[in-house]
Amino acid sequence: MSHPVIEAHNLGKRYRIRHQSSTHDRKLRHAVTRLFAQPWKIFAAAQAGKAEDFWALREVSLTVNEGAVLGIVGRNGAGKTTLLKLLSRITRPTEGRALLWGRVASLLEVGTGFHPELTGRENIFLNGSILGMTRAEVRKKFDAIVDFAGVENFIDTPVKRYSSGMYVRLAFAVAAHLEPEILLVDEVLAVGDLGFQRKCLGKMDEVAKGGRTVLFVSHNMASLRSLCQEGILLNDGQLVYSGSMESTIENYTNLYAAEAVGHTYQQQPAENPETKAELLAASICNAAGEPAATVNLTRPFSVAMTYRLNTAASHLIAVVEICDTVGTVVISTTDIDASDLHGKARPAGIYREKAFIPPLLLMPGAYSINAYVIIPKRERLVEQKQLLRFEIVDHDSHLSQITGVSRPGYISTPLQWEVNYAKS
Amino acid sequence: MISGPSSSQAKPDAPPEAVIQPQGSGLWAEFSELWRYRELFWTLMARSILVRYKQTLVGVLWALIRPLFTMIIFTLLFGQLAKFGEDPAAGEVPYFLLVFAGVLPWQLFSTSLTGSAGSVVANAGMVSKIYFPRTILPASACLTTLLDFLIAFALFIILMLGFGFMPSWRLVFLPGFLGIALLAAMGAGFWLSALNVHYRDIRHILPFMIQMMIYISPVGYLSSKVYGSTLPGYLKTLFILNPMVAVIDGFRWSLLGVPGALDPIAFAVSAGMVLLIFISGYLFFRKMMDTFADVI
Numbered sequence: 001m002s003h004p005v006i007e008a009h010n011l012g013k014r015y016r017i018r019h020q021s022s023t024h025d026r027k028l029r030h031a032v033t034r035l036f037a038q039p040w041k042i043f044a045a046a047q048a049g050k051a052e053d054f055w056a057l058r059e060v061s062l063t064v065n066e067g068a069v070l071g072i073v074g075r076n077g078a079g080k081t082t083l084l085k086l087l088s089r090i091t092r093p094t095e096g097r098a099l100l101w102g103r104v105a106s107l108l109e110v111g112t113g114f115h116p117e118l119t120g121r122e123n124i125f126l127n128g129s130i131l132g133m134t135r136a137e138v139r140k141k142f143d144a145i146v147d148f149a150g151v152e153n154f155i156d157t158p159v160k161r162y163s164s165g166m167y168v169r170l171a172f173a174v175a176a177h178l179e180p181e182i183l184l185v186d187e188v189l190a191v192g193d194l195g196f197q198r199k200c201l202g203k204m205d206e207v208a209k210g211g212r213t214v215l216f217v218s219h220n221m222a223s224l225r226s227l228c229q230e231g232i233l234l235n236d237g238q239l240v241y242s243g244s245m246e247s248t249i250e251n252y253t254n255l256y257a258a259e260a261v262g263h264t265y266q267q268q269p270a271e272n273p274e275t276k277a278e279l280l281a282a283s284i285c286n287a288a289g290e291p292a293a294t295v296n297l298t299r300p301f302s303v304a305m306t307y308r309l310n311t312a313a314s315h316l317i318a319v320v321e322i323c324d325t326v327g328t329v330v331i332s333t334t335d336i337d338a339s340d341l342h343g344k345a346r347p348a349g350i351y352r353e354k355a356f357i358p359p360l361l362l363m364p365g366a367y368s369i370n371a372y373v374i375i376p377k378r379e380r381l382v383e384q385k386q387l388l389r390f391e392i393v394d395h396d397s398h399l400s401q402i403t404g405v406s407r408p409g410y411i412s413t414p415l416q417w418e419v420n421y422a423k424s
Numbered sequence: 425m426i427s428g429p430s431s432s433q434a435k436p437d438a439p440p441e442a443v444i445q446p447q448g449s450g451l452w453a454e455f456s457e458l459w460r461y462r463e464l465f466w467t468l469m470a471r472s473i474l475v476r477y478k479q480t481l482v483g484v485l486w487a488l489i490r491p492l493f494t495m496i497i498f499t500l501l502f503g504q505l506a507k508f509g510e511d512p513a514a515g516e517v518p519y520f521l522l523v524f525a526g527v528l529p530w531q532l533f534s535t536s537l538t539g540s541a542g543s544v545v546a547n548a549g550m551v552s553k554i555y556f557p558r559t560i561l562p563a564s565a566c567l568t569t570l571l572d573f574l575i576a577f578a579l580f581i582i583l584m585l586g587f588g589f590m591p592s593w594r595l596v597f598l599p600g601f602l603g604i605a606l607l608a609a610m611g612a613g614f615w616l617s618a619l620n621v622h623y624r625d626i627r628h629i630l631p632f633m634i635q636m637m638i639y640i641s642p643v644g645y646l647s648s649k650v651y652g653s654t655l656p657g658y659l660k661t662l663f664i665l666n667p668m669v670a671v672i673d674g675f676r677w678s679l680l681g682v683p684g685a686l687d688p689i690a691f692a693v694s695a696g697m698v699l700l701i702f703i704s705g706y707l708f709f710r711k712m713m714d715t716f717a718d719v720i
Contacts, residue, residue: 011444015718089555091717092446099440108553115471117478122471129467130554158478 010096071228102181111171116160149173277381314345321370487572502644539565540613601674614705670694
């Protein structure tokens, strides 16, 4: 019978964020003048910034049974890593408590403690014992680790001479051979090339099937689906859902949908503009040029945005990003990509722009729009993430008509094929 | 809405391996945990020893060059220029041996302290990504320097025998004095490494501090010189508060048998200081270590 190996009760972690009082204070010149004018205020200045409490995690209770493989999902900043850090004792909770039955190993990063001057061999032993293996254990698994990483020929070379691929492969290989009762993994599978990633997933699967308890944080829904049976969803530091992995992912996706974001955006221009630019309107338009929440896969559509530039600026560009349901940017396009606006000064005034998206580009599904007006590498005048939501629907395309099932992938563009046949 | 997966299962009778809570565990639990992590302690020591002289031209010779040159400069400076060499307290021991016996523990102390003061920040990656008893970092950084010490010590013994000085029964006390030097470095290392996490000023203060300390410690002269001087009494008291006084005096006494080297009262006072620094340093470090991962 399986019994709990992790029991957390109302775990909470508070961080105190100190804001710099103002940009004025941060200037070195001011710091130096103040240092000489009022030297006794050094410490006062360090404390002066307003402190604000921020709960990275609050009232999280959960029980994880032995042998469970639990996927943890949530947006960036939802508290996933904080939860792992608390459970692995890297940092202490502000409130609540958790009980652990079993040896815990955490894998928040691969290659922690690797030293560039040391050889692969030396680093395997070093990293192994940092991760909690005994020397005897490492010795026993040494050949398997080297084999897994595929670095046999370089094992006595300092790792600073390794390619970055070899480096992460070796680092992951050590971690993959950990045998703790409880393993906490944070997004470390996204290393190396595709072949290696597949190998890592296979190894993780093996670990999971070996009866060990695994908590796995990832943004990769495909690997979560294949590895985990159960999942929890964190949002703004709270545990908002727990259940099967599939339904957790569904809830996660709905989290985005639930947000009151439409296919149009309107903003009254400010009376006394303080910013250099402001976004006034944005919308998704169908092929006929009318605002629409859904667009047809086989028809072109456009993303329109209107912004007011309050002061003239040069090198300015407008950017539209189309993102999938979890916020990954699928395509990004700018208004200088296909125009002669590049590098030209833009006078103050109202700009109405439209980005045209050709038919059969993206797969059917829900998408969101990020809009920016920026001066690259210098300034972001407008930054609106998750500004609009829309859906691409498929009524009549080749995609469903021909194969009859929905296809995986991001891009729906039909490709040319050449098929030759020869009677063997 | 908020509920963990299947919490109705029977709890195991076994006590949990770890309890995670806002406050720290007791001292005893901490020591037993340190013992469980002893392998990591050795590993970290091995790492810094392995790394220390990689990609250097003369490698481990540096362990000899530094004390040797310090000894030569100080012998010339204090022995020849300042004429401290004609100290009756020294007996017939050549001045350079006296200086060397002081340089040995001094070098051990200063490298240990530098290493341990920077240890937590230098291992920021480990601290923020992995759990282990944080005390291991400054402690292992301190002990790493023992290897350098032993190499320099071997040279000292060769010189000593070469000049016809046989070690006496007093040599058995040497490990004790060595221990005091390490305790002093570790204690100060606890203080500084924890402070360094919050205030990187330590990085600037430390070299300066060590540079000052070599002059107020009896490295280039004998402590008896200070006691017998015309300095006001309170300065002499301040002098013996320096933990390195006990150590250096002890080294001279046990290695060379310099009769006037070890003043019992001065020794007791500065050994007491060492204990104070060590215990307060440990407690301070312990209080601060829970927030290391958050602020580093």
